[in-house]
Amino acid sequence: MLPVYEGFQRHNSLVGGASLWVMQGKSRGEYQAAAAFLDYVASRAEVEWMPTVTGYIPITNAAFRHMQETGFYSRPGFAGRETAITSLTFTPPNENTRGIRLGNFTSIRSELTSEMQAAYTGQKSVQQALDDAVARGNQILRRFEQTMRGRQLP
DSSP: OOOOOTTOOOOOOOOOOOOOOOOSSOOHHHHHHHHHHHHHHTSHHHHHHHHHHHOOOOSSHHHHHHHHHTTGGGSTTTTTTHHHHHHHTSSOOOTTTSOOOOTTHHHHHHHHHHHHHHHHTTSSOHHHHHHHHHHHHHHHHHHHHHHHTTOOOO
């Protein structure tokens, strides 16, 4: 695991990465197809295959335990990968360590990427690109606030 400065406590790490969403307003058939796909992605075979070929962590504790029991983490080329799980689960998550909580994060990241590309290619000054990224990010956050008004996130 990453070292911790003397005098500081180790906490769990933030998890990041992709996510899958099923949105409202679709047909029964589309929901059945989405459910079948999610069942497939969450199947034991897929949950264990993905970390084998990508280096990502298993998405369920059961898959992690099964991979431990079958010796996955002691095989050459895979030894040490369990350190990621140890780091992610070192302490129970709390308000500040349970993940990035930024409404419409992917949209904000996209705007930031676009603005940074404009700066890198000389289309905008770095300061202008950063200012524009902040402005667009704030617009996206205000829209998220309106969407989530009165709701409590888990």
